[in-house]
Amino acid sequence: MIEKRPAKKILSIKIAGLFSVLFLWLITAQAQIVPHNLLPPKPNPPRLVNDLADLLTPEEERRLEQKLVAYDDSTSNQVLILTVKTLRGYEADQYATEVGHFWGVGGQEKYDNGVVILVSDGTEEEGKRRFFIATGYGLEGALPAITTNAIAQQFLVPNLKNNDFFQAFDQTTDAVIQAAAGEYQAPAGYGKKKSRGGGPIAMLVLIGIIFLIARNNRGGGGGGFMSRRGY
Numbered sequence: 001m002i003e004k005r006p007a008k009k010i011l012s013i014k015i016a017g018l019f020s021v022l023f024l025w026l027i028t029a030q031a032q033i034v035p036h037n038l039l040p041p042k043p044n045p046p047r048l049v050n051d052l053a054d055l056l057t058p059e060e061e062r063r064l065e066q067k068l069v070a071y072d073d074s075t076s077n078q079v080l081i082l083t084v085k086t087l088r089g090y091e092a093d094q095y096a097t098e099v100g101h102f103w104g105v106g107g108q109e110k111y112d113n114g115v116v117i118l119v120s121d122g123t124e125e126e127g128k129r130r131f132f133i134a135t136g137y138g139l140e141g142a143l144p145a146i147t148t149n150a151i152a153q154q155f156l157v158p159n160l161k162n163n164d165f166f167q168a169f170d171q172t173t174d175a176v177i178q179a180a181a182g183e184y185q186a187p188a189g190y191g192k193k194k195s196r197g198g199g200p201i202a203m204l205v206l207i208g209i210i211f212l213i214a215r216n217n218r219g220g221g222g223g224g225f226m227s228r229r230g231y
Helices: 009-031 058-075 090-103 147-161 164-178 200-216
Strands: 049-051 078-084 114-120 132-137
Touching: 009 049, 049 058, 058 078, 058 164, 078 090, 090 114, 090 132, 114 147, 114 164, 132 147, 147 164
Parallel strands: 049 078, 078 114
Antiparallel strands: 114 132
């Protein structure tokens, strides 16, 4: 006869396994920070629209820049658009987060009220487009991961599939601005999943704590970015 393990013992094993996985993830995350020499240099003069992959026309860049500069001036929140041809072998979230950190998007030394909208066009990565919306500490309350993911799926992904790059960035930045003001509503039913038990709230809290530790352990750097009077 096969002896059944008590439910509490099984749960303890699962929790121990989760801690092990998260610990390994924390160590790996520290090792996978993108070296700054592999990132694009800070634009000089500073710009909020940096189309290094040439996905936008000059007029489209101008319109987006004008909107984002006006938003920066009125709120001190900075939304930066970056397109690249390659992520140099790194994941989009790593790359976008490190650009925000290195460039100091959002005035990192004070509030870190910055958002980086990254798109890699896949030119040097088997044609696979990758994207990520990275949020600075100062805006994580208004723009948690579930919100940025919803925005990306609603506006960024469908427009990128249609090669409508201007609409992708125009609609995505509008949604980010609305979310920062508490006005964005995700599509009905987004993020709702059937409960599978096992204390999901506690698990999310734990993951969040470890994620913050990983980010805070990266050290300083960058400084303020978008003072249009210079760095």
